Amino acid sequence: MNNRTRSLLLPIVLGLSLFIALWVQTNINYRFNSDLGIYLRAGQKVLQKENPYQPFEIGKSFIYPPTALLIFAPLSLSQNSKVIWSTLSLGVTALKGDQAAHC
Numbered sequence: 711m712n713n714r715t716r717s718l719l720l721p722i723v724l725g726l727s728l729f730i731a732l733w734v735q736t737n738i739n740y741r742f743n744s745d746l747g748i749y750l751r752a753g754q755k756v757l758q759k760e761n762p763y764q765p766f767e768i769g770k771s772f773i774y775p776p777t778a779l780l781i782f783a784p785l786s787l788s789q790n791s792k793v794i795w796s797t798l799s800l801g802v803t804a805l806k807g808d809q810a811a812h813c
Contacts, residue, residue, distance in 0.1 A: 724804045731796050753786030
């Protein structure tokens with residue numbers, strides 16, 4: 711595949727991937743938070759000056775380094791945090807895929 715075709719295809723694939731991910735999240739799998747719900751609850755706790763690591767329950771508690779809270783505390787303030795996180799995740803994935811394609 712030449713560079714021109716790749717540069718035209720990348721935005722189309724990214725846009726379609728974002729649309730599908732958001733559609734699935736809002737229409738099919740809207741109750742499944744994965745770890746994002748855990749991250750956001752921990753971010754809210756930090757903003758309320760509570761301990762994000764308590765209470766501890768395996769599979770439901772925040773167990774990640776405190777530096778992760780620098781991202782998730784501000785993100786927890788947004789009502790669109792799932793959309794923002796999905797968009798950022800897809801963007802980083804696309805950038806890494808593009809870098810891999812150029813190697």
